[in-house]
Amino acid sequence: MKKLITPIFLLALSLTLTLTSCSNEEISSPIAPNAIMEDTPSINSRPALPQNTVGNIDWKMSGTYVQDFSFRRIKAVTPSECGDTPFDAVTSFYNDALINSFFDLWDFNFDAVDVVLDDYFVINQIAAQVENKNTDTFGAKGEYTNFVQKTVINLESFWDMANLISVRGQHTSTLEDLDFIRYVYETYSDATPAEIDYLLSIAEYYNDYSDQIPENPFYAVDGFATSTGIIVIGDGLVSMLSETGLDPKVVWSGILAHEWSHQIQFQNYGLWTYPTPPFIGTPESTRMTELEADFFTGFYLTHKRGGTYNWKRVEDMLSAFYNIGDCLFQNPGHHGTPDQRLEAARQGYLQATAIKKKGHLPNAQSIHDAFIAALPTIVN
Ligand SMILES: [Zn+2]
Structure with a gap:
């Protein structure tokens, strides 16, 4: 001991x-x-x-x-x-x-x-x-x-x-x-x-x-x-976020979609190209992969074959979700400001709006490419 x-x-x-x-x-x-x-x-x-x-x-x-x-x-x-x-x-x-x-x-x-x-x-x-x-x-x-x-x-x-x-x-x-x-x-x-x-x-x-x-x-x-294919979501996290006035189901799907996006990143590790190497633990790297997860979250939640949420619902969820990170990190820029994170999710939503008219399920590579193209706009 x-x-x-x-x-x-x-x-x-x-x-x-x-x-x-x-x-x-x-x-x-x-x-x-x-x-x-x-x-x-x-x-x-x-x-x-x-x-x-x-x-x-x-x-x-x-x-x-x-x-x-x-x-x-x-x-x-x-x-x-x-x-x-x-x-x-x-x-x-x-x-x-x-x-x-x-x-x-x-x-x-x-x-x-x-x-x-x-x-x-x-x-x-x-x-x-x-x-x-x-x-x-x-x-x-x-x-x-x-x-x-x-x-x-x-x-x-x-x-x-x-x-x-x-x-x-x-x-x-x-x-x-x-x-x-x-x-x-x-x-x-x-x-x-x-x-x-x-x-x-x-x-x-x-x-x-x-x-x-x-x-x-x-x-x-x-x-x-984790890169071993596990996602863990605690009841307490969802219940405390929900107590801010959010529908618990929206919180569950928001966190799930975000964590799932990290699994997509893990799955494509070494295949996808990024302006900064992913998962190396630097602020820029972490912010990039987190903003991409937000982009994928906005895309999935609002896609008509995904979460089918309207943008307002996603925005509400993300606002609460993001308060956590921005407040408590020593470096506020580490994971993206709330504005950057909301913008990442909104760009994902816009992508879903554009794609859903074609009625296809997405190809993760194309969503990644769209995120990389939007990243300078999101960050700035
Ligand atoms: Zn994350």
Whole structure:
């Protein structure tokens, strides 16, 4: 078991849970304690949480992947700098609910921070990506399973990609399964059996006494695509986006279409030409592949054989969708500004409008070519 080595700051801090968008890079924001003390007002009289826990699980996603949404604890300051978007209000609410619930039960044992505010998120990623645990339903009660299955069938047909992509749900309820948590510790950590019993006792305590652990939507907030043909979409991501006033089905199809677009990119990796090499992790490269995914999303969602949405509906969905990325990246230009992303999707929509008159299903290569031609306009 890794040793917990974390600075403990005397200043009372609240921990900000947050979402990141569209990166295949880890984000870390080491902030000097002094800087925090200068910049952050004292929020309450509670003790500090450590900023950089290491957790107990040795596991990282492997291969090429695009992580569009993910839980991250990037800084221990609150409120967020993101401005007052509806999505910020929703995420702040759940952030505070989770942290307050944790503090209410916390007995100053820092191993508890590791378990429920670090390991839990990794466990649910492992559940979705590797162990395929509870992944065949969508929505907390499976209420969107049929809708997602139908959308996947439509995407398969639309892009001529039958049986190539595995779309997987992620649920907070998976973390109620202590046997599964035990299995993950046994398989993905070097904790001894006695240590695992101890970690499980912490998990059981918080699961029993907190109404947010693991029920809080942050525990199922992943949205990513891997080059091994997997797409993961967490219930919490969809539910929090929907709480901004969006139809959950629009959110599901929007995220699905975007992640599917990354799968099309993976499938054509090495075949398609780009002005900048794709998936090399630079801001320009990432922005380009994300804008292309938005272009494909706008194309699919508005195509009469795709999502059949009108542009306004797509625009509404994208507006909320994009608030996430733009707010929370250290470099605002990293993934495209909201304007650029909306323009990418709108250009895709215009492409669909032009093509649908001919009544043909698209050829991905031609859509890629159209995107590359439109890229200078989108960026500028
Ligand atoms: Zn993306």
